[in-house]
Amino acid sequence: MSENKQRLVLSIIDFLNQSIEDGTVKSDDKESLEVAIQCIGEAFGVDPADDVQVKRLSVKPTTLPSIFDVFIKTKDKVGASAAAAPAASTSTASATPKTSPATDIAKADELKATGNKLMSEKHYDRAIDAYTQAIALNPTNAVYYSNRAAAYSSKGDHLAAVGDAEQAIATDPTFVKGYHRLGHAQFCLEDYSAAADAFERGLKLEPNNQGLKSSLDNARSRIVASSTSDSTSAPAAGGGGLGDLLSGLGGGGGGGGMPDLASIMNNPQMMAMAQQMMANGGLENMMRNPAIANMMNRVQGGEMPSMSELMNDPTLRNLAQQFGGGMGR
Incomplete structure (x- = not known):
């Protein structure tokens, strides 16, 4: 069972427990939902009462609804932009758009600059909000997703950072910094194999990138150290026969x-x-x-x-x- 799957299961269990506590679920359904939560936890080896495991798997302060909300908003915005492109090509010259694409891009860059300033001041939540607004205006710019990934990582929300880094790469597969952001977030989540894979993909684009080389070496050393600590020593052979x-x-x-x-x-x-x-x-x-x-x-x-x-x-x-x-x- 991968750790990322267990993180997702713990987030689901947290969401269901919160739904019971805040009254979202009817009292008549409370007992059935509690049984379902127990069955889900047992099936995936996740125990919300185990403080050590919860500390290792928790994605807080991010919650499952907030992650899903970001995904839906991004998906809708990208879909709307894709649908608007053919419509714009068939519109008459006399048609005047409500907002100019150039204006949106300029405003998005201003919001990115604001986010960068807030990052330097360590106001990570406000920086995330600024980058989110920039993405809403121009969802095709990989830099905005990458910068928001950096903000999430800075506040310790590495799982959300993984999502934004992957979105940056999907938006522009040649954007090398996206691979660095992804590898860093995976490394912080202690998924060293995934981190090494991200760094290697970036190095295929920029073979001389020293930052990626150093990060890859670090990830590989952690993989070796982990394998060494988990392996058992084999009995020594005698004469070789x-x-x-x-x-x-x-x-x-x-x-x-x-x-x-x-x-x-x-x-x-x-x-x-x-x-x-x-x-x-x-x-x-x-x-x-x-x-x-x-x-x-x-x-x-x-x-x-x-x-x-x-x-x-x-x-x-x-x-x-x-x-x-x-x-x-």
């Missing part, structure tokens, strides 16, 4: 029994050896070997051969040397 490897996984030793299957499948050396065997046809040849076929029949019949028996079989020992000999190196 398959017998030593299986013994190290708990099968050989003095017990003579079969190794633990889960340990084998989680061991990177064993997985690498299996990939090598598949690549060079060794797996197919192995399954044609009578000794292997006999062993598989015995396993299917419930009889598990001991490790010493496996390693004393010349055919299997040669196979171990062929495919496991290089693992210790």
Whole structure:
């Protein structure tokens, strides 16, 4: 389950709880809605009573209705602009528009400048309002969405920043700063893979952009650090043969029994050896070997051969040397 999906689910649960509290939902429906909230949370692994999880997933102060309202206004404005373009081309020369497009663009730039000034003064909410007005006048300018994304990030609302950065890129796919805004917001949301992807897309447009290069290196280092902290250490192999490897996984030793299957499948050396065997046809040849076929029949019949028996079989020992000999190196 991705963290972004859980953020969305928590926002939905917050919205539904708020609807119960403010009386939007009838009292007769309150109990049914509370049951639905519990089922939604359990289905997506989201517990609104878990303060640690809520702190990690919350998008506050942004709310689901406010995000949806911004989307609807932007969508309607873009749709209206697209519909107005054909109509304008067919209008007569004598027709006089109520407002000049040039006037709207000029006013939008003024609002952008106002937003920039408010940003420098750290009045982020007022800056967001100014950029929103600029977008309403000229929704085809990627800079306005990018600047509003920066304002959202500055106030800690990185999820809203992601939405605006993606809108900036959709408006102008060559707008490099949009990719930087997107990567920064994803990085702050600790989605380092998505952040690295955004920085890489920007670098395809500007390969020498040092800001994007530095940000990409930082994101990649976080991905590596995260992978290292989550991985478990594999048992050390002995002399490098398959017998030593299986013994190290708990099968050989003095017990003579079969190794633990889960340990084998989680061991990177064993997985690498299996990939090598598949690549060079060794797996197919192995399954044609009578000794292997006999062993598989015995396993299917419930009889598990001991490790010493496996390693004393010349055919299997040669196979171990062929495919496991290089693992210790």
